[in-house]
């Protein structure tokens with residue numbers, strides 16, 4: 001199969017220069033080598049709307065290109081199904097802990113970023129607005145998560161060493177053996193009961209460094225219902241990566 005025959009059907013899937021052309025639109029392709037992969041795998045990065053081709057070691061890239069072209073329709077379908085992107089700009093609406101909150105640029109205001117009357121008001125130049133909203137959400141997340149994580153850990157007779165909030169692409173939280181917890185700031189755009197579940201999940205790892213039955217009983221002891229937040233994350237988690 002030649003990916004780039006000139007003069008062919010312009011709508012037929014083609015591959016060239018790390019770009020997949022399918023149904024007339026261009027999709028960025030990223031390559032990943034994985035020593036544990038047994039075969040070529042495709043996935044869609046919900047944040048960038050790009051396609052990731054995972055190759056086992058010693059598999060020719062050519063094989064990946066062929067596989068990609070064979071599954072171009074699947075890739076296009078997955079990308080079309082992504083929720084719309086919501087860049088952080090004046091007038092954009094964000095579900096902060098599940099409550100719709102509108103970004104409002106207030107260039108003349110003297111304070112930094114604050115929440116008032118269902119609006120996130122942002123002072124300063126427009127070019128800094130997106131970064132300042134992201135920073136504000138990270139600070140809010142830390143203020144929300146920190147005390148809850150410490151209280152949940154105390155109820156298990158454990159101690160959190162440090163809580164941090166940052167960007168995470170493939171998971172919502174992590175717990176190190178030393179007791180450091182990290183969370184994805186995007187959880188601030190999920191309902192509060194989803195955030196509480198993720199906090200409980202990571203805190204429960206302070207007691208059980210696995211996902212065994214005792215671990216899940218501990219999570220349940222901390223937040224009660226675990227099925228509903230887990231289902232929410234499976235269904236809507238990708239959409240959180242479309243903000244900002």
Ligand SMILES: [Zn+2]
Nearest residue numbers: 201205210211
């Ligand atoms: Zn876990």
